[in-house]
Amino acid sequence: MNDMAPTREQREANLEGMGCKRKRVEDVRFTQGKGNYVDDLKLPGMLHGDFVRSPYPHARVVSINTEAALKVPGVLAVLTAEDLKGVNLAWMPTLAGDVQMVLADGKVLYQNQEVAFVVATDRYAADDGINAVEVEYEQLDVVIDPFTAMAPDAPVLREDLAGKTEGAHGPRKHHNHVFEWTVGDRELTDAAFAKADVTIKEMLSYHRTHPSPLETCQCVCSFDKIRGELSIWGTFQAPHVIRTVVALIAKIPEHKIHVIAPDIGGGFGNKVGAYPGYICAAVATIVTGKPVKWVEDRIENLTTTSFARDYHMTTEIAATREGKVTGLRVHVLADHGAFDACADPSKWPAGFFNIVTGSYDFPTAHVAVDGVYTNKAPGGVAYRCSFRVTEAAYCIERGMDILAQKLGMDPAELRLKNFIKPEQFPYHSALGWEYDSGDYQTAMKKMMETVDYAGLRKEQSEKREAFKRGETREIMGLGVSFFTEIVGAGPSKNCDILGIAMFDSCEIRMHPTGAGIARVGSKSQGQGHETTWAQIIATEIGIPADDIMVEEGNTDTAPYGLGTYGSRSTPVAGAAIAMAARKIKAKAQMIAAYKLEVHEGDLEWDIDGFRVKGLPEKTMSMKDICWAAYNSVPPGMEPGLEAVSYYDPPNMTYPFGAYICVMEIDVDTGVYKIRRFYALDDCGTRINPMIIEGQVHGGLTEAFAIAMGQEIRYDETGNVITGSFMDFFMPTAVETPHWETDFTVTPSPHHPIGAKGVGESPNVGGVPAFSNAVNDAFSFLGSTHIQMPHDFWRNWKAAKDLGALG
Ligand code: MCN
Ligand code: CUM
Known part of the structure; x- marks a missing residue:
């Protein structure tokens, strides 16, 4: 047996902290087919919902006849805008201050828009039901080229906004105008151009494309009538925001809504928004009393979601x-x-x-x-x-x-x-x-x-x-x-979603044996947060990354976070993680000082624990401090070792x-x-x-x-x-x-x-x-x-x- 104490380099390497090319811990399950995606979820009695979609990009919906569809074996319900109106959900608010149809209300505005939602015992029956729904359309003139949208005689697209000269972001110049947003100094800029030696002018188009993650958008909604609780598993990049939105529009108390984003097969921003499928599946589970799954196919994903x-x-x-x-x-x-x-x-x-x-x-x-x-x-x-x-x-x-x-x-x-x-x-x-x-x-x-x-x-x-x-x-x-x-x-001074400041959060709980769990308000769609968040904590508090479990995506357990998009996780959640870890370390220092019978200020940090300044052999490792936190904290101190940080970045x-x-x-x-x-x-x-x-x-x-x-x-x-x-x-x-x-x-x-x-x-x-x-x-x-x-x-x-x- 080798009794040699590990070198500083070995102690450092053992942490696998920041700077280390640590292998992705989530890949152990991903590479073995053991990921847990929404579509893997199968609840007892679960139904399947799917959409009747419009073949036309602009048309009046003259009538919808669901009679034949309801006779298709396995079909239990067909929702239309009229049904959703009963619960005030035919339209939903968008994050940009606009409103959006959940199901076609009077007209359709783009190809493949959602017209009716068929709920059945399986996907095949739902598909048969879709084919049996009879919709009569009256085609309208279309606006496809954005450069013609504001022509005086352009077709009116948003009849719901008729006569509205103010939008969510100021005045509207035309019936197809959404907003005008300006920034900078027009006069100074014009003056710079007037006296420039050289100018260029070019129309640069960045064409329409689509993030198309391999896993499409999907959810399972399950309403428990006895408890009055709604559980939603979904491909959400921002689960807490989804919970708040559902509470606001469905009028269900927020603590009775459980939003869970399990493993996500790529998001790339496609899974930030709220889609009709989520609303319809939620309404359908409340109506039928059974869990309802909605899973997009590729064509639906490419042609309708963000x-x-x-x-x-x-x-x-x-x-x-x-x-x-x-x-x-x-x-x-x-x-x-x-x-x-x-x-x-x-x-x-x-x-x-x-x-x-x-x-x-x-x-x-x-x-x-x-x-x-x-x-x-x-x-x-x-x-x-x-x-x-x-x-x-x-x-x-x-x-x-x-x-x-x-x-x-x-x-x-x-x-x-x-x-x-x-x-x-x-x-x-x-x-x-x-x-x-x-x-x-x-x-x-x-x-x-x-x-x-x-x-x-x-x-x-x-x-x-x-x-x-x-x-x-x-x-x-x-x-x-x-x-x-x-x-x-972002900084709360200039960034919010629905009025909620765009902070982020982390809660760390260290267990007696020196292992711990970190729950974070961000949500990985493949970026490797389970790996990297533990590395930040490892360096900050000297516990090996392997001993820190990272958990995200469950609104019941994770502290409120604004989610993962805009590459914000490292700048915001990453900062919250470091700050929470520093709170752990501060308490740990008090415990170590007590145990080592020195003043706190006499301690200095050394890779994985504290040592007494000038007496390098007098040390206490973080692992030992974790144990002490549960049996011998200084008088007057609360036992345990955990911390929460909500971080509002300054910039x-x-x-x-x-x-x-x-x-x-x-x-x-x-x-x-x-x-x-x-x-x-x-x-x-x-x-x-x-x-x-x-x-x-x-x-x-x-x-x-x-x-x-x-x-x-x-x-x-x-x-x-x-x-x-x-x-x-x-x-x-x-x-x-x-x-x-x-x-x-x-x-x-x-x-x-x-x-x-x-x-x-x-x-x-x-x-x-x-x-x-x-x-x-x-x-x-x-x-x-x-x-x-x-x-x-x-x-x-x-x-x-x-x-x-x-
Ligand atoms: N990282 C790091 N050091 C840094 C910065 C980041 O090691 N200085 C690591 C982070 O710890 C994290 C990853 O790099 O594991 C990405 O971090 P960050 O830049 O903070 O971005 P987010 O985690 O917020 O991810 C969002 C970003 C966005 S907005 C899109 S869109 C996108 C992207 O990430 N979608 C992805 N990358 C993706 N990667 C995969 N596999 N799947 C997606 O859907
Ligand atoms: Cu703009 S795509 Mo990323 O912010 O989820």
């Missing part, structure tokens, strides 16, 4: 001849679909789009966003978007490339010239944000050196000459992207990154090759480098999909023509390029452990890198901007339009 983007950004930049930016002016036409169901913090109808000045020191800027209604599915804030930061980053990063092209400057050089400098932090942006920290130059230069940027540019110009000489049919593009994100919603966090994509395109076929993709991310202090790398790989794969082909497209009559994975580009390992990741570390000065969010960064920074690569490839043929998505056909078309096909 879409992403659909921002059309007229972008103008003013600059000096030397390439110093002097003003930014953006007008956005935002297509919100039939209802404004954006899941933004209440005061932010366009999310945090006003981060659009990006990483650059713009003296002045002005943004106006007009939201319009169209005959498309509602949603708009999903898909690793950080509340429209994806759109903002695309806007400014394409804009900077277009400006560079006009100035005849290198795009990387133009960025370096305009970066906010390290000494300017905390930096106040022209559009109102206070950037906490950043070192953009270092990140950019590291990227440029690693990929040999100068060498790539040289190769590109040689290739261009060869192309002109007719020696090759391949063109080469370098897509540079430097993004600044804003994540961690957002501002992660950033430098990405580059090296691409080659065959002009005759439009086929592209991603030769290299390098992504440097700075998310401050890194909790688990392996998980961060996984997050970046996943987000880059999504960015690749979006930029290079993935789209929710409607034809001119309002049919969704990309409603399945046959048409909606979902990259597999075959198409996905190799990702190179890298990092710098610029801690957040206000976060207890200096960490910033990272979950959405790769999507935010990735899309402009791909799009800039395509545009950079074609630029020497005379184009300034080619709209996304850059699929083979569009690349070929671009080559043809530019006369490159001879």
